[in-house]
Amino acid sequence: MDEDAPNKRNKLFSLKELSVKSLAPIVEKKVYENNSTQIDLIASQQLLAYFLRDTCNAEQMNKFTKAMTSSLNLTDLKITHEKINKETCDKIFGFKNLSSLELGSLASWTMFHLDQSLFADVPLVDVIEALRNILCEESRIQLQSLAITNDPVTFRTGWMCEMKGILPALTTLNLEKMPISESEFDVICESLSLLESFYVSKIGNLTGISNLKNLQDFHSIDSQFKGPEDVIDIFKLKNLKKLDFRGEQCVHLPCVRLYLDCAMSLFSLEFFNCMKNAISAEDVNLLATSHPQLKRIFVLDTRLQDVSQLETSNDQLHLISKGSLWQCLESLKLLDIRTQSELMNDVCVEIIGYLSNYEAYSKTVIFDCFGVLTQILRGELKFFIGKQIHANVLKCLELLCRGGRIEMFNKLTKLNFIDLLLETITWFNGRSDSVVWNIHSSSWNILHDISTSTLPEKSREFLFCQGIELLENAEHVLIAPKSCLDLMTKYLESRTEQLEDFLIYSKLVRKVAGNVADLAKLKFTPLFIATCNFLGTLHNICAVGRTEMTKFIINSIMYAFNVFLSADWLTQAYGFRIVESMLFYTDRETVKIVFIKHLKGLFLTLTQNEDKECATGPVISLCFTAFHLVERTYTMNELRTAENIAQISNLLQLLKHNKSIEYVDVMADFNSKLTSPMLLAWTKFMTTS
Structure with missing residues (x-):
């Protein structure tokens, strides 16, 4: 594997993953006892992987309660990278509905290693004892698929004969990563007669395969065939539809040539994988003539890999190569x-x-x-x-x-x-x-x-979680375009209940709010407005009643406004309205504590700014929003203090003296909305000549 390739993602990817991470601590505290709940297959596998991530710690799997074991709806179990100990086996033993099992780490299962190994670096494993320890009787009786992958190991003598006794319903056996001897291959073919799919590697001959009357899918990787006699038994399999003689470590394999030298045919064969084999156009024509049901021949890493198509007597036969984009697409499905x-x-x-x-x-x-x-x-x-x-x-x-x-x-x-x-x-x-x-x-x-409203709820949740991932992991919030935040805001607004996992969204708020000031400095107004709008909506859904979060969001936005004050009044006015809507859910004392320093700074900046644009409509709009917040924040007695009276009077006089052409429109708009006696008095004061 490329050493630069990432080996995992520590990111929130879906709501399912979020729910698994939320459920895991509940399991650890042993408070999950809902026997009626059945968790779906994907979430069950994710949750199991969470608990197997460090099973060298004997206490880890003990956090699995009996109720949790019965509630995990596992039919397919993959244990591909984890170490196994007695406690882990006991917990997995509780799964009673397994139909498929993949074991990829037997080399690290030291509790099942034997001392008689012939090779120092390849352990001898008692695979039968391992299966008895991790599979309960119910699962052993119904298990249909077993795959042993990854690290090379060897099995103790006689394991093949015992396999049928403990796994009587087995129809798929995958040993492609674990070379077996010719005698072991022969015994497997005799004892596991129900097999429909069989994977082996580096096998020397196929003697005995004729016993697998039900076999439809056979894979022999890096085969060691020397002559036609090593292959000829394959032609006794009348139901075989898929044949795989591909190479992985070996190249220019003679398997296809030896197969054709037998001068026989598999009349049910539909797919033939010839990857890394010696094969020519004449061989393809011969296969087309002798195999009437053949539809696909896989020829990557052969001399035919760049050929788009060959004319043959079989019109339905196609090469899977890289001769065209369509063929690349077909090849990638198999590679x-x-x-x-x-x-x-x-x-x-x-x-x-x-x-x-x-x-x-x-x-x-x-x-x-x-x-x-x-x-x-x-x-x-x-x-x-x-x-x-x-x-x-x-x-x-x-x-x-x-x-x-x-x-x-x-x-x-x-x-x-x-x-x-x-x-x-x-x-x-x-x-x-x-x-x-x-x-x-x-x-x-x-x-x-x-239109996100036309999408299924799961699709909207998925897109929202993708947005969270984008915002959480971007080095700078600018990497998320305005449309991302707008979409996430629409999703939040479509919810009627509060978001339950406050910690996740609290982290998101801090990530986004922490970058608001940077946006202000860059004068990127549209994205700044979208970000503030998103924060306001997120606050109203998940932070209502949480004073510290309210303070944090408002302080973040207001700090950015102070940067923006001399540059973009329209954004300033818009942002104050968002803050106003957030403060609607907050008690007066919180508003007062958070807002007072920003309000004083705003008044001071407005009264001292000599820029003529300060008197335009957006500024007046901003001031009325600020006055509304002042009225909600302070009592009449507090407003009568000398300092506040001086600030408000200076601001009103400034606006009255510097009325702009937009002033009348702004005043008309606000006059239609104002009901407060105080604001009406201020309006009257400003319109008096």
Whole structure:
């Protein structure tokens, strides 16, 4: 794996992940006892991974209560990187509905290691005892799929004969990362007669495979076949639909040639993986003639990998290669990117060429480009892609965002496109160049034409969480365009209840508010307004009644206003109205404590500023908003102090003396809204000649 490739993401990615992180402490405190609740498969797997993250600590799995074990709705269990101890086994033993099990770390399961290993660096494992310790009887009886991957190990003698006794319903066995002997292969074929899918590696011959009458899917990786006699038993499998003779560590394998030398046919075969095999156009023609049901031949890393198509007698037969974008897309659905980084980078470079000459190609080609990029970044394989490939993917996406090209996509595809953009951008969080900025902007500007109210609730929650990730992890809040904040504000406004996880949103508020002053200094008014609006809405939904949060938000915005005072009065007026709406939910004492120093600073700045623009409509609008806050904050007796009277009189005299052409319109607007006797008196004072 590329050492530059990230190996995990410590970021909030979805509400499901947020809920898992919220649920975990409840489990740790042993207060979760709701036996009627069933958690879905994905959340169950995430929660289990959370508790297995450090199982070398014997106390970690003890935090799993019995109620939690029964509530986890696990049917598929993957234990791929964790160490296992007795306590862990006891907890996993409680899962009674398992149908699929993947074990990828047996080399670290020292409690099941035996002393008779022939190789110092390859442990001898009692896999039967391991399965008995982690699978209860119910799961052993119904388990259908077992995969043993990652670290190489060897198993004790006789394990194959016992496998059928403890896993009687097994239909899939994956041993592709664990070489077995020819005798072990033969015994497996005799004892596990129900197998429908079978993965092996570095096997020398297929003797005995004819016993697997139900086999439909056979994978033999890096096979060590020497002659046709090592392969010929495969032709007794009348139900076989998928045959995989690919190479991983080996190249120019003779498997396909030896298969054809048998001069026989598998009439049900639909797919043949010939990757890293010696294969020619004549061989493809021979396969087409002898295998009437064959639809796909995988030929990457062969001499045919750049061929788009060959004319054969079988019209439905297609090569899966990199001869065209469509074929790249098909290839990526089957490839293990961890072994094909150079090829993936070549594909990205080719797509850059397509997108750089966008007008010369049809929409179909561009759609295929998007499909290829999606496949490159799919699922867990993205963690194995190096930095160079990610950089090229980023360049491809940036090209695809130019000139309204994404308008060809429908709403659903646009949402998928946004997901892809935000997934990719997280790998380049430390960069601040124009490519990253364009990707960020494009991902949210797409939403201008999408009414969020028409989206399902889950989609809106997903987009909101993507916004949180963007804001939490960006080095500067400017990286999030105005449309991102506007969308998140709309989502918040659509909620009728308060946000429950206050700590998460408190952290978000502090991140955004902490950058407001920077926005003010940069005089980026539209984004500044959007940020203040977002903070105000977020406050009214999750911070109502929390005095310290109210103080923090208001102080952040007001500090920024003080920076803005001599530069942008319209923003100043807008911002004060947001603060006013926030203070509506706050007690008078809090308002007084937070607001007094800012209000005095505002009055002082206004009365001392000689700029003629100070008397324009926005400034008068700002002053009336300020007066409204003054009235709500102070009692009449407090307002009669000499200091306050002097400040208010100076300000009123200034505004009265410097009336602008917009003054009448502003006054008419406010006269229609004012009901306060004090504000009406001030209005009368200002309009008297």
